[in-house]
Amino acid sequence: MATKTFLQAINDALRLEMEKDPNVFIIGEDVGKFGGCFGVTQGLYEKFGERRVRDTPITESGIIGLAVGAAAAGLRPVAELMFVDFIGVALDQLFNQAAKMRYMFGGKAKVPMVLRMPQGAGVGAAAQHSQSMESWFVHIPGIKVVIPSTPADAKGLLISAIRDDNPVVFLEHKVLYGAEGEVPDGEYTIPLGKGDIKREGKDVTVVATSLMVKTALDAADVLAKDGISVEVVDPRCLSPLDTDIILKSVGKTQHLVVAHEAVKQGGAGAEIAAVVAEEAIGSLAGPIVRVGAPFCPIPFAQSLEQAYIPGVDAVVAAVKKTLA
Amino acid sequence: MQQPDKKVLLDMYSTMTKIRLFETEVQKFFGEGLIPGFVHLALGEEASATGTCAALKPSDMITSTHRGHGHCIAKGGDPKLMMAEIFGKSTGYCKGKGGSMHIADFNLGILGANGIVGAGGPLAVGAAFSCQYKENGGVCACFFGDGASNQGTMQESLNFASAWKLPVIFVNENNGYGISCPTSKSMAITNISDRSAAYGIPGATVDGNDVMAVYEAVSEAAKHAREGKGPTLIECKTYRWRGHFEGDPCVYRDDKELKEWMAKEPIGRFKKTLLENKVATEAELEGLKKKAEEEIAAAVKFAKESPVPKVDALLEDVYA
The missing domain is CATH 3.40.50.970 (Thiamin diphosphate (ThDP)-binding fold, Pyr/PP domains)
Structure with a gap:
């Protein structure tokens, strides 16, 4: 290591x-x-x-x-x-x-x-x-x-x-x-299609990918101060998708937020939301909330680009929305 | 160039005959509604496929096109498995999942027909790269049409192969039309092989209905490639007797043109050459034709009698 x-x-x-x-x-x-x-x-x-x-x-x-x-x-x-x-x-x-x-x-x-x-x-x-x-x-x-x-x-x-x-x-x-x-040193392998729990929690599941995992973890820190326990699930592969790890987590927390940096409309998060809706809607105690970029091209100016990228605030708001 | 031995010459005669018979049967059964989807026949284009593949080794590879039945037969493909595939049967080359435009036999170096015009170019570059990487002396022939020659992928492939001196033989089958659009309207040049100059590689235009001319050009290109000198662009001027696809009303060309090209058809011409040069007797050639007829008839019988794929095969082979 x-x-x-x-x-x-x-x-x-x-x-x-x-x-x-x-x-x-x-x-x-x-x-x-x-x-x-x-x-x-x-x-x-x-x-x-x-x-x-x-x-x-x-x-x-x-x-x-x-x-x-x-x-x-x-x-x-x-x-x-x-x-x-x-x-x-x-x-x-x-x-x-x-x-x-x-x-x-x-x-x-x-x-x-x-x-x-x-x-x-x-x-x-x-x-x-x-x-x-x-x-x-x-x-x-x-x-x-x-x-x-x-x-x-x-x-x-x-x-x-x-x-x-x-x-x-x-x-x-x-x-x-x-x-x-x-x-880990040497030949370290992770099977394709196996997700990972990046932070355990009990109140809400945030499924996040790529850089948004860090954003979700930061949001979890913020929410912890309000007494909200967030579980961050990183599927790591989107195809094949580890639906088991997501459904298991949602079964426990009864709340789902899906977060990615890609445009929200038609994003991979929509598929995750749909899988949970199809398989486990009965276990949900709040709406599925998606976090993603707005439906526009990515702007150049820093002020606009930062407004474009979904940040910690967006994840915090999504969690609060599903728990409300 | 040294004259190929009798076996090579007679094999070429047999192959062209087989392609002609095979395509004629496909035409018939498509017309009868026994074949679903689209078929693109190579009737009239038997020589370019045959002359090319005869100049390759069995271990060499080819990439093919939507008009690929001839290439497949010429590279040694089994007409039974081909016909069954075209009929959509589970015994076909691709278990009925590919059809006319997706026949492949990797064991014979047939890396697949292709439904996307010009897509075979980059694949041929990759296959040829594998030969260079493994230093196995292999080459890959890339069949593509006049239409494909205008695709960006073909320009990229020609450039890539020439920059890296990859053993690709670009075999352009110029049948004069990209679907309905004549080459006079799709390009400003008369000979597609002129483009070789832009890539600093040898180029040649040959009579694509003269199987010996194709064989000689490809043999030279294969030698060039095996010596590590890189690709060659060979243009075979030819003509398809049928439309772009079966059902094409061919409103874009006249009968006179078709008749002129049919008069230049490759099999009769080659037969004449073989007889004149006393390579074979009329009886020998008739025997070969009969054998080809039997083989194609057996292929049709096999295809007709084979079962359709079971529905539970639907999700098989999506992933390795």
Whole structure:
């Protein structure tokens, strides 16, 4: 166990898997000598060489397509898109190719690839470099969607994602890159589809993902002062979704708040709310309340961006609303 | 270039004949309502698929298109499993879950037909990357049409493969129309292979209805790729006898054009060459044709008699 940043934990996972499996390689824009736009692949080019840590042209369809083709032909690629916002120019290779190959070819294909993509607002990157796009991916059968909130989870989930025989979308909040936490040494894995209780509580369940887990934990501290005990559940993967951990928690607290930074309308939180409504509405003692960004593009000016990002106050208000 | 041996030549004759017969049967059964969905026939385009795949090794790979039956047969695909798939039967290549546009056989290096125009390019780049990475000497042929040649994905793929010297053979089957739109309206050039210059790679336009011309061009491209010199762009000028899809009324082209192209049909031409050069006798070729007829008839019988998928297969194979 050592204290590491979220970024170092991801780097650690990449290095360990590349040491272990010669079929694992990294491609993406500026992932080589440059070390990645955010520095996630730093040092890997020096360690593994250009054959396995390879800069691509700025060609997102090509990057994802190369990963899909190489995975189908027996390799285990880890591809990086510089920002999740760039998925729009390359989506076909993910949702029509990677996600569907196995099914439409009758179970013959295996597409063991990971697509790492930084997302999230908070750095003044404006409308095309700040979005949280997880709900797009959750709607696609055939891929898995991983969205870690801590350095330890990032490491354990990424190693599992690389070893998984399916296409895995791995979403990293760029504000989390500098977050520190205790990270287990060596080959640490977390099964995909297993959520985690980040804080135990008895009055209300807050299901949160990515950076919003920290916001929810901060809100829990605030609410504790009012005598409200909040349980924070981090599903860690949105597809497959650990519905058991959510339903169990809601069964205990009888109240649900779902919080994410992505736009609230049509967000992944709507799916979680719907699952609870379908499976456990009888056990609820208050309305399900969702916290998410307003229905507008992400603004540049700091004052506007901060108003856009759902914060501690929004989670506190949501908890109070469901308990009212 | 050295003349291929008799077996290669006769195999090409058999393959083209099989494709012709296969597609003719699909046309018939689609017309009778026995085949659901969409089918895109390669009648008239037998030579580009056949000449390309004959120049590859069994371990080499291909990516195919919506008009992919010919590619699949040419790469060694089993007509029984293909026909069953097209009929939507559980015995088909994809257990009836793919249909005409999604036939694949990874054991034969057939990485799949594709319902998205131009999507095979990046996949071929990836497959070729795996050959370069593993240093196994393999190549990947990427079939794509004139319509696909205008997609961004194909430009990205050509650039990617040329920048990394990946062993891709880009085989453009230019049949003159992207659905109804003639190439004269969709591009400002006459020869798609001219685009090779933009990527600094060899390019060639060949008579796509001359199986030997295709075979020779692809053989050269395969040698080039295996030597680590990167991709080649080969344009095969050809023509589809049927519409873009079965049911297409073809209002965008006239009968005269079709008749001219039918006069240039690839199988009869190749047969003539084989006879003139005394590679085979009329009786030998007739024997091969009969064998192909039997194989396709067996495929039809197999497809018709096979069961439809059981409903409980619906959720199988979404994930590995």
